Amino acid sequence: MSVRITRLLVLAALVGAGLGATAAAKTTHHHKKAAAAPKGPTLVWRGDVTSARGVVTDAATAWEKTGHGHLEVQSFNTASGLDAVSGGLADLAGAARDSDGGPAESQLVFTPVAWDALVIITHPDNPVGNLSLKQVHDIYYGKITNWNQVGGPDAPINVYAVASPGDGVEYSLRKLLFGRGNQPVAAPRLYVNTAKLEEAVTLDPHALGVSTLAGVSGNRKLKPLSLDGVPPTVANIADGSYPLYTPVYLVTNPSSPKAADARAFVDFMQTEEGKAVLRKHAILPYADAAALAGMSDARRAKVLAEVGARPLPSSGVPLAAPGATYAERAAVSPGSQRTVEARQVLGDRQADSKAQAVLADAQQKARAAGVQGAADPAAAPHAPRTYTVVKGDTLGSIAKKNSVEVAQLREWNHLKGDTIRLGQVLQVSAN
Structure with a gap:
């Protein structure tokens, strides 16, 4: 073998060794990057393109940087997202509207995070x-x-x-x-x-x-x-x-195995880091204009008046009149889930009223008999109202029916999360 050929072979060996070292370094670097990947769970978000562009895509990146986990964004439209969350195929959805009141959506929790x-x-x-x-x-x-x-x-x-x-x-x-x-x-x-x-x-x-x-x-x-x-x-x-x-909502399913992780992402969107993502996309964080929620009814009435449209009947009579609510729904659809729910509310209110009447009557008789220390019925503490969970209920829907906050329901019933079960009796008032 000539000296020239020998030198070429040695040079080739050295180059090969260098390339191998480079590849090894890249492999090592890849493993280091893999090791640094978020350790949290992978959540699937699906919903309308608007929410994906304005809320979720950049928020997913910020979420992962905090080490919470990975968020897979599947943007298509609102209906597909809500169906996926309801059916357990996604953990979160995004929507530029609230619940339509149907049975599939009534089990979901709509949390407003922004105004668009x-x-x-x-x-x-x-x-x-x-x-x-x-x-x-x-x-x-x-x-x-x-x-x-x-x-x-x-x-x-x-x-x-x-x-x-x-x-x-x-x-x-x-x-x-x-x-x-x-x-x-x-x-x-x-x-x-x-x-x-x-x-x-x-x-x-x-x-x-x-x-x-x-x-x-x-x-x-x-x-x-x-x-x-x-x-x-x-x-x-x-x-x-x-x-x-319009509010922009993140939607979760309290029955999902990843409900707590999904809720954590919703909470993240209300932090300063999450708000910064919203502002970047010309979206107003919900808390920055919370007063808009109180203006909603007046705004709707004004718009309808300006366009010459008559306001349609509301979706239900206020719960202050549960008898009217039940009568209205029973007349339209006596066997529907909403009718059952209205009947439950009516029954709870009637039972509460009966208990208060019995207590007042007993105290009045005690005073008439001269029993010392008989308390004034007006000053007597009322028994807390209760509600029995029916099919399709969520903690959010129960809170809305009874004009209370979800946080209050958790406190009164010692709940750590949003999970409830069919037939469970919940306290829905402080007293």
Whole structure:
């Protein structure tokens, strides 16, 4: 073998050794990174694209950096997310609407974490920059069909919407404009979610649709419209001057094996670190404008008055009149779950009233007989009210029925979490 060939072989051996060392170093580095991975559980989040973009994607990264675990984000639409959480296929969902009151959603807990705006969008080339609430209502209702009816060009208004009737953005908009979220609208162009809807609007100068401020913020291919002269901005959401604001919810299932971990993520979104993620996406943290919740009824009434729509009957008579609630529901659907729940509330209230009447009668007789130390019925402590858990109940739904907080139910019943069982008797008042 020549000296030249020998030197080449030695050089090749040295290079190979160097490459092997590099590969070994990379392997070692990979193992170190793997060892540093979050040790917490993997949670699955599924929901609408709006929540994914505005709340969850960056929040998942921040969550993992804190060492809690991994969050797998599966964005599609609201209905798929709620179905997945209800059926145990996901641990969390995101929605731009609250519960529809149906049996599947009544077992879920909707926690508001942010405020966003429902934004009417069109193509940037469209000269129209402002609509009134009445005009938006009439466009979706099919009364206004041409842009020239609202100060624009002589061209048809191509209304785009999301196909799913339970989509958070569409449902919330229709509930505000028509009084009910399932109102049919004149929108023949349907898409699977708001992301696909937005893509379609960018291609059509005559398009109109609805998205959210988080969804369209910074997108120059879309033009958000002002409503009655008020543009959709975070500041205008915060003071309530922009009328179409909506809570953004994270949704959990208290019956899930990972309910505690899912709740921990919800709580994380209300920390300063979680709020920073929201603000980054032009979303207002819920606690930053908590007063908006108290303005909700007045806002809805004002919107309905402006668009000329009559308020529809409420979903139920206030629980201060449980007899009326039961009578109303029994007349409509005597065998439904809601009727059973109303009957349970009525029975609990009647039993409580009877117990108080018996106590008052006994004390009155004692005073009449001259028994010393007989207490005044008005000053006597009342027995705490109770509620028996029925199928479909959650701690959140029971709290809502009895006008109390979930935290109070936990305290009064010594509950460590949100798990309850069928037939369980819960205390639903302090006394």
